[in-house]
Amino acid sequence: xxxxxxxxxxxxxxxxxxxxxxxxxxxxxxxxxxxxxxxxxxxxxxxxxxxxxxxxxxxxxxxxxxxxxxxxxxxxxxxxxxxxxxxxxxxxxxxxxxxxxxxxxxxxxxxxxxxxxxxxxxxxxxxxxxxxxxxxxxxxxxxxxxxxxxxxxxxxxxxxxxxxxxxxxxxxxxxxxxxxxxxxxxxxxxxxxxxxxxxxxxxxxxxxxxxxxxxxxxxxxxxxxxxxxxxxxxxxxxxxxxxxxxxxxxxxxxxxxxxxxxxxxxxxxxxxxxxxxxxxxxxxxxxxxxxxxxxxxxxxxxxxxxxxxxxxxxxxxxxxxxxxxxxxxxxxxxxxxxxxxxxxxxxxxxxxxxxxxxxxxxxxxxxxxxxxxxxxxxxxxxxxxxxxxxxxxxxxxxxxxxxxxxxxxxxxxxxxxxxxxxxxxxxxxxxxxxxxxxxxxxxxxxxxxxxxxxxxxxxxxxxxxxxxxxxxxxxxxxx
Amino acid sequence: xxxxxxxxxxxxxxxxxxxxxxxxxxxxxxxxxxxxxxxxxxxxxxxxxxxxxxxxxxxxxxxxxxxxxxxxxxxxxxxxxxxxxxxxxxxxxxxxxxxxxxxxxxxxxxxxxxxxxxxxxxxxxxxxxxxxxxxxxxxxxxxxxxxxxxxxxxxxxxxxxxxxxxxxxxxxxxxxxxxxxxxxxxxxxxxxxxxxxxxxxxxxxxxxxxxxxxxxxxxxxxxxxxxxxxxxxxxxxxxxxxxxxxxxxxxxxxxxxxxxxxxxxxxxxxxxxxxxxxxxxxxxxxxxxxxxxxxxxxxxxxxxxxxxxxxxxxxxxxxxxxxxxxxxxxxxxxx
Numbered sequence: 001x002x003x004x005x006x007x008x009x010x011x012x013x014x015x016x017x018x019x020x021x022x023x024x025x026x027x028x029x030x031x032x033x034x035x036x037x038x039x040x041x042x043x044x045x046x047x048x049x050x051x052x053x054x055x056x057x058x059x060x061x062x063x064x065x066x067x068x069x070x071x072x073x074x075x076x077x078x079x080x081x082x083x084x085x086x087x088x089x090x091x092x093x094x095x096x097x098x099x100x101x102x103x104x105x106x107x108x109x110x111x112x113x114x115x116x117x118x119x120x121x122x123x124x125x126x127x128x129x130x131x132x133x134x135x136x137x138x139x140x141x142x143x144x145x146x147x148x149x150x151x152x153x154x155x156x157x158x159x160x161x162x163x164x165x166x167x168x169x170x171x172x173x174x175x176x177x178x179x180x181x182x183x184x185x186x187x188x189x190x191x192x193x194x195x196x197x198x199x200x201x202x203x204x205x206x207x208x209x210x211x212x213x214x215x216x217x218x219x220x221x222x223x224x225x226x227x228x229x230x231x232x233x234x235x236x237x238x239x240x241x242x243x244x245x246x247x248x249x250x251x252x253x254x255x256x257x258x259x260x261x262x263x264x265x266x267x268x269x270x271x272x273x274x275x276x277x278x279x280x281x282x283x284x285x286x287x288x289x290x291x292x293x294x295x296x297x298x299x300x301x302x303x304x305x306x307x308x309x310x311x312x313x314x315x316x317x318x319x320x321x322x323x324x325x326x327x328x329x330x331x332x333x334x335x336x337x338x339x340x341x342x343x344x345x346x347x348x349x350x351x352x353x354x355x356x357x358x359x360x361x362x363x364x365x366x367x368x369x370x371x372x373x374x375x376x377x378x379x380x381x382x383x384x385x386x387x388x389x390x391x392x393x394x395x396x397x398x399x400x401x402x403x404x405x406x407x408x409x410x411x412x413x414x415x416x417x418x419x420x421x422x423x424x425x426x427x428x429x430x431x432x433x434x435x436x437x438x439x440x441x442x443x444x445x446x447x448x449x450x451x452x453x454x455x456x457x458x459x460x461x462x463x464x465x466x467x468x469x470x471x472x473x474x475x476x477x478x479x
Numbered sequence: 480x481x482x483x484x485x486x487x488x489x490x491x492x493x494x495x496x497x498x499x500x501x502x503x504x505x506x507x508x509x510x511x512x513x514x515x516x517x518x519x520x521x522x523x524x525x526x527x528x529x530x531x532x533x534x535x536x537x538x539x540x541x542x543x544x545x546x547x548x549x550x551x552x553x554x555x556x557x558x559x560x561x562x563x564x565x566x567x568x569x570x571x572x573x574x575x576x577x578x579x580x581x582x583x584x585x586x587x588x589x590x591x592x593x594x595x596x597x598x599x600x601x602x603x604x605x606x607x608x609x610x611x612x613x614x615x616x617x618x619x620x621x622x623x624x625x626x627x628x629x630x631x632x633x634x635x636x637x638x639x640x641x642x643x644x645x646x647x648x649x650x651x652x653x654x655x656x657x658x659x660x661x662x663x664x665x666x667x668x669x670x671x672x673x674x675x676x677x678x679x680x681x682x683x684x685x686x687x688x689x690x691x692x693x694x695x696x697x698x699x700x701x702x703x704x705x706x707x708x709x710x711x712x713x714x715x716x717x718x719x720x721x722x723x724x725x726x727x728x729x730x731x732x733x734x735x736x737x738x739x740x741x742x743x744x745x746x747x748x749x750x751x752x753x754x755x756x757x758x759x760x761x762x763x764x765x766x767x768x769x770x771x772x773x774x775x776x777x778x779x780x781x782x783x784x785x786x787x788x789x790x791x792x793x794x795x796x797x798x799x800x801x802x803x804x805x806x807x808x809x810x811x812x813x814x
Binding site for chain 2: 082
């Protein structure tokens, strides 16, 4: 017995999209930056170079600002499943709710439980304990990516259970958690967080270098970024390719929509890849397209004549909507991934040619300009990728099992429209305020004379209270 | 549903209760501090009040995230039906908590703090009121059909839920004031002693009102309270009354830690009273612990993944409190 269709289903979708699109901006940077800070703090502890300590303190300011917005905007998502998607929640709770619970217990609490020590505890705990706290924040942040991607992947490629009495009942947790899409999606998203953050940190460092402020200081963070990018950028291209393979295998309609592929190629014949096209749902074909022979078979199946299902094999009602959006969002994401790879190669070459010394750094203006321009690109790629993933899953909320319109709560359209407007206004305020304060922090720049605490000594906790040390509790961070 | 499944569902009812009371007490004092900040004497005092929460508010709020996830997994029907029925109070809670959360960092960065002072105080107040309405609405019962919630979007509002909301606000103010006594000194602390006593009286008056109205209005509560368990249930208000008496005494004697502890106990006894009144229902009249529970396999899996971690979470949260123990004398949030 199917639940009735709610009059506000499209508004609930709109509100969920709005809150997700806005929220994902923040954890991306929290995950990447906290991992970067683990590396920076470890470098400080290993080398004793105080500049690394100053880097840790400087970037932590941005982390804290970013984290506040991330926490604030993440909370609504935990509850919107129930408020706006009650039938979905009842159906999927056995698995989906369970995994969100794991995320809370293993990821968010870990992050929150150590964030205070990481941010304000520099002189209250021993350096080794502080390092541990930083690691726990980064681990907690990364674990949240693991669980949320597992849950979302299950909506893409549900596995590991059966439906009974209107509920999905789990038979095999390993199969459900590591459903076909999960391994690729978890790694693809986690690496996307690292990559986006690397190009933000690298871009901001480039901005200081370009303006000749603390040039030697920021060449350090820049080089850490470049070393990481040597690994991360090619790995991400590989993971993107793997994620695509899973889509073509398990969600062929989405795969065909991504590539504007309408007609299944006959056995033994290649499918061409359209580099650029305009997919037209009404005509059930591309208005025009620029094609590369053999391309799609090669991309989707890694063979010259592999068969790729076309969109016309699916009834109209089972095809994803908004085809041009899916088609171009995918190209935007992939293009940015390759741009990052190219920028990395060029930078490594400049480094090889001794272009990254404080004396020579002023000469390649375009290198720095490109890095500065790359700051927002990772975010754009993440949003584009999520658009492909979620719009491409339509018309299903759980692929092949539950259609989106059957998952929405029965709510008056005016109510959902009202909350959506409030979300829109609040989030606009948050974004503007964040950018305003982040700009101020960046203009102020790092404190390059700050003294680091001793690297050794200290106990599990400072046995003196803040009162005895004469330090106010929270002005702690300044010293 | 077999005996083992019954037992697992009961365990999860207990664990959800533990998570709920942890959230209510821990974020309750955060929200209470926020509400009290609306009446702060000056910006310095408001800064101190916020600094008292600086290192802990985020972890405290995270108990709500955990509660949401655990409820979603263990009792999907309760999660779906309650949140759907309480759409407006839940959204109001979320909006309030969004403002409260960003206020810390934004206020610290801001040169004109007024806007974020209001965001902190009003956000806390809004969240507390909305949580109170949600609680009142659940006690009042939620109509359910085969596809879930069948009522209207304003069903949560009633004179009864309004009274509960007022009680929650006063109760949070009591927790906030007694927490601030622990964290402050001098004149500031002295003011919180007065505020705590004031909030304690208000809380108890409204608490008595709610406790009298509930069995008069709701048959299921009356049957529970005045049935065979009269004496067992009767000890709870007795314990709460004793706690209140000791609380007032400790405030008068200017004890620093005792008032906070006794305030928590008042919450605890009230909460146990509420849980026993509802059980085995979770959402009266139709949704019970057993009808709403996930499969046995899910409950066991969650027990290993979440239940076993609760002690670990408590330990590292306690460690963070230990690291940041002591008095707060200056405002600010870590820059």
